[in-house]
Amino acid sequence: MSHHIVEVKDLQYHYPDQTPALGGVSFRIHHGESVAIVGANGAGKSTLLLHLNGYLTPTAGEVRIGDFLLTRDTVQDVRRTVGMVFQDPDDQLFMSTVFDDVAFGPLNLGLTPSEVSARVEKALETVGVAHLKKRPPHRLSAGQKRRVAIASVLSMSPDILVMDEPSAGLDPRARSQLISILQTFHHTKIIATHDLDMVVDLCERTIVMHEGVISADGPTMEIFGNDELLAVSCLEKPLRIQGCPVCSRRS
Amino acid sequence: MHMADALLSPAVGTTMWAVTAATTAYCSTKVRKSLDDRKIPLMAVLAAFVFAAQMINFTIPATGSSGHIGGGLLLAILLGPHAAFLAIASVLSVQALFFADGGLLALGCNIFNLGVFPCFIAYPLIYKKIIGSDPTSGRLLTASLIAAVIGLQLGALGVVTETTLSGISALPFSSFVLLMQPIHLAIGIVEGVVTAGVISFIWQTRPEILTRAAADQPLGMVPIKPILIGLIMATVLTGGVLSWYASEHPDGLEWSMFKVSGHEELQAPSAGVHSSLEGVQAKTAFLPDYGFKETPGNDSGRLGTSVAGLVGGMLVMLLGAGIGLVLKKRNAPILSNP
Amino acid sequence: MSAKIDRVLYEIGHMDSLAEADTPLHRLDPRANLLTTAVFIVCVVSFGRYEIARLLPFFLYPAVLIGLGDLPLGFLLRKLLIVSPFVIFIGIFNPWLDRTVLLQLGALDISGGWLSFISLLLRFSLTVGAALVLIASTGFTTICMGLEKLGAPRIFAVQLLLLYRYLFILLDQATRMIRAHALRSFTRRGRITLRVFLQMLGNLLLRTIDRAQRIHMAMLSRGFTGEIRIVRQFRFGPKEFFFMFGFSGLFILLRLTDAVSLLGHLALGGIR
Numbered sequence A: 001m002s003h004h005i006v007e008v009k010d011l012q013y014h015y016p017d018q019t020p021a022l023g024g025v026s027f028r029i030h031h032g033e034s035v036a037i038v039g040a041n042g043a044g045k046s047t048l049l050l051h052l053n054g055y056l057t058p059t060a061g062e063v064r065i066g067d068f069l070l071t072r073d074t075v076q077d078v079r080r081t082v083g084m085v086f087q088d089p090d091d092q093l094f095m096s097t098v099f100d101d102v103a104f105g106p107l108n109l110g111l112t113p114s115e116v117s118a119r120v121e122k123a124l125e126t127v128g129v130a131h132l133k134k135r136p137p138h139r140l141s142a143g144q145k146r147r148v149a150i151a152s153v154l155s156m157s158p159d160i161l162v163m164d165e166p167s168a169g170l171d172p173r174a175r176s177q178l179i180s181i182l183q184t185f186h187h188t189k190i191i192a193t194h195d196l197d198m199v200v201d202l203c204e205r206t207i208v209m210h211e212g213v214i215s216a217d218g219p220t221m222e223i224f225g226n227d228e229l230l231a232v233s234c235l236e237k238p239l240r241i242q243g244c245p246v247c248s249r250r251s
Numbered sequence B: 001m002h003m004a005d006a007l008l009s010p011a012v013g014t015t016m017w018a019v020t021a022a023t024t025a026y027c028s029t030k031v032r033k034s035l036d037d038r039k040i041p042l043m044a045v046l047a048a049f050v051f052a053a054q055m056i057n058f059t060i061p062a063t064g065s066s067g068h069i070g071g072g073l074l075l076a077i078l079l080g081p082h083a084a085f086l087a088i089a090s091v092l093s094v095q096a097l098f099f100a101d102g103g104l105l106a107l108g109c110n111i112f113n114l115g116v117f118p119c120f121i122a123y124p125l126i127y128k129k130i131i132g133s134d135p136t137s138g139r140l141l142t143a144s145l146i147a148a149v150i151g152l153q154l155g156a157l158g159v160v161t162e163t164t165l166s167g168i169s170a171l172p173f174s175s176f177v178l179l180m181q182p183i184h185l186a187i188g189i190v191e192g193v194v195t196a197g198v199i200s201f202i203w204q205t206r207p208e209i210l211t212r213a214a215a216d217q218p219l220g221m222v223p224i225k226p227i228l229i230g231l232i233m234a235t236v237l238t239g240g241v242l243s244w245y246a247s248e249h250p251d252g253l254e255w256s257m258f259k260v261s262g263h264e265e266l267q268a269p270s271a272g273v274h275s276s277l278e279g280v281q282a283k284t285a286f287l288p289d290y291g292f293k294e295t296p297g298n299d300s301g302r303l304g305t306s307v308a309g310l311v312g313g314m315l316v317m318l319l320g321a322g323i324g325l326v327l328k329k330r331n332a333p334i335l336s337n338p
Numbered sequence C: 001m002s003a004k005i006d007r008v009l010y011e012i013g014h015m016d017s018l019a020e021a022d023t024p025l026h027r028l029d030p031r032a033n034l035l036t037t038a039v040f041i042v043c044v045v046s047f048g049r050y051e052i053a054r055l056l057p058f059f060l061y062p063a064v065l066i067g068l069g070d071l072p073l074g075f076l077l078r079k080l081l082i083v084s085p086f087v088i089f090i091g092i093f094n095p096w097l098d099r100t101v102l103l104q105l106g107a108l109d110i111s112g113g114w115l116s117f118i119s120l121l122l123r124f125s126l127t128v129g130a131a132l133v134l135i136a137s138t139g140f141t142t143i144c145m146g147l148e149k150l151g152a153p154r155i156f157a158v159q160l161l162l163l164y165r166y167l168f169i170l171l172d173q174a175t176r177m178i179r180a181h182a183l184r185s186f187t188r189r190g191r192i193t194l195r196v197f198l199q200m201l202g203n204l205l206l207r208t209i210d211r212a213q214r215i216h217m218a219m220l221s222r223g224f225t226g227e228i229r230i231v232r233q234f235r236f237g238p239k240e241f242f243f244m245f246g247f248s249g250l251f252i253l254l255r256l257t258d259a260v261s262l263l264g265h266l267a268l269g270g271i272r
């Protein structure tokens, strides 16, 4: 195993209606790295993430996950390696109870029922919602849904966790609980988000996207220190490093 | 309109269940074999959409009354007949279970009336034939209108036929038809207009959805043979079951047959038919179960039996209420887990 | 109108939470409940159209179940009432069309039409009651799994589960649309014209189709290959056996013999 490296080379993508969404994106992410992908609305973040588990097929360029070049033949293996948490947990939690939902992935991996139960329990424990096992997803709060969505991916023991706006719509407490849950996950993390304060907490590296291309890629603190770059990419400095007296004291 | 358990005889109810179950199994196999796993969530979410859409009422122009969509034809257009049938069946099942709309035995009839007709007749044989390969907005409206009206007329006829064959309602076939068909003509027109409107909205905003839906079902793909075989089987089965039922329970069927053309209050059948039917009535009005007779008389013995029956029935009912109450109070652990 | 949706949401939610209770009834294997309900309904509807007395003992079943499952009688009765109009509408013709006197209670002549109408109402209460009790004591998810175990096509059972899951979300979206419309239509008191209605429906439909695509995406990324698997162990043990055969036996007995008349005679004899 080449340690679950995620490598994207000159990735281009046009949606079927000819909207150009990605215009040549390249990067390489190593095992255990935690990387944020930031950028304005419509910059192409979600589109990029959808390539990482083979949902979209590149118009040009290539995606390589660990040992696999992403093709039609390897897509199942790739999906086993990459766990994807979608933007809207209502899309992700499609089964009628929390248990069944978290069990969906492991069952598709062909595990036995007892192994499946063990994995489900463990994943739900990890995100702290084991008591909600029998609940239907429509009777959960936004934060609980998000945790279950993460559990549904953790239960497949992915090596790489890809998340699209995991903190959107969460109240401050749920958000900080989410951050601490994510801090305990030591594999590769790739997170697309508008929550730059969370980026400061979770990711040592940040990729900035602007109109379908990468406009910057480097250590988070350096990126957020570059006012000019932030302005061009329609981003604002996180409160934490704006010299805010309250937050900076905390960090 | 939904058929109800209370209006059904077991012969009709179970026959329709069998027919519906067979159609469901057939459609499930078809959908699974189509290897288009995109459809699995799509079917379900569109079914949920129809459910939600039925809750939105609009004001019907120039009438002041309000209408909503049924959704059968729309689902058939968006999903193709097999997947649409399953979606309709699931909507009706949820309605039967949660809102007791219809009932469980009547579910077979309801799925048949509201699923088979739009999916396997109105859509492939009417809508697709009219709309052809290049849909114009005029053609879309004509196709939707005719298909929706015919689908719903057939459905209403289904309700009438099933009710009459069951013989629980005393409504004669002809008056029931006169009652149901015009209502469903109006419902069908509304359905057709709304379906055409929604489809043309999609056509204007996101045409690729419709072209994709159409690409899934090559023209003329809907096989007529299995449908015909199914219908023939259903007929034979119904005939068989009904005749068995008729021989076992002379009351059920003959009563309903009698009612089809009886009762001069509503119509005047020819004297011959009428008098012969009167003979049937004389035979069947005597109900051995009860032991009381059509002619009022002071036959206390017979009357006694029926009063005794009522008393006995009420006693058991009270007993049931008592048991229920006691159980509820204590929630007695008769069947509890060790 | 959005009140209608709210009511629907409330009712489904309420039925759902009833099913979450943990009583002896709730712990039964759903197959036992399903099959018993089926036998019950077939027995009830198989009586002749004038039958009244022999239908009455069948109320024993819902009563016992309401007791065992600790279900709220008032709520179930209200639901029964809400769906009664169609049956009443069809049945009310009976007394009018069928005026042959079939029964005399003292000076009171009762026509066949009235008998069959009352019988119809009893059948209606029994069959609908049984269905309501079934869902309130078993829960929709469990019923679907039970259906699958009894041989319903997997893909259909999965459809039901998914439909149920997304019903709430779509009803919620519909409510928000209606509310947004009502807030901006000052003169028309929230009445929706056909043109607006079509746009609303079209928009809702587009969003629904997009959602289906995202769900499919989420399924694929968790290894979906066309088959949805669910683990659920059910056990058809002695309790289920006792429940199912006990009740079914009773129903069949009540159907085949005239036990109530016998009982009535005994009671009347005792009074004398």
Ligand SMILES: Nc1ncnc2c1ncn2[C@@H]1O[C@H](COP(=O)(O)OP(=O)(O)OP(=O)(O)O)[C@@H](O)[C@H]1O
Residues within 6 Å of the ligand: A015, A016, A017, A019, A020, A021, A039, A040, A041, A042, A043, A044, A045, A046, A047, A048
């Ligand atoms: N299904 C689609 N069909 C056509 N164009 C699309 C589709 N989805 C996205 N786009 C377009 O692709 C571009 C990139 O969109 P994308 O969703 O990747 O942005 P994003 O960075 O995730 O934005 P946000 O922060 O709003 O989530 C946008 O111009 C968008 O309009």
Ligand SMILES: [Mg+2]
Residues within 6 Å of the ligand: A045, A046, A047, A087, A164
């Ligand atoms: Mg996005």
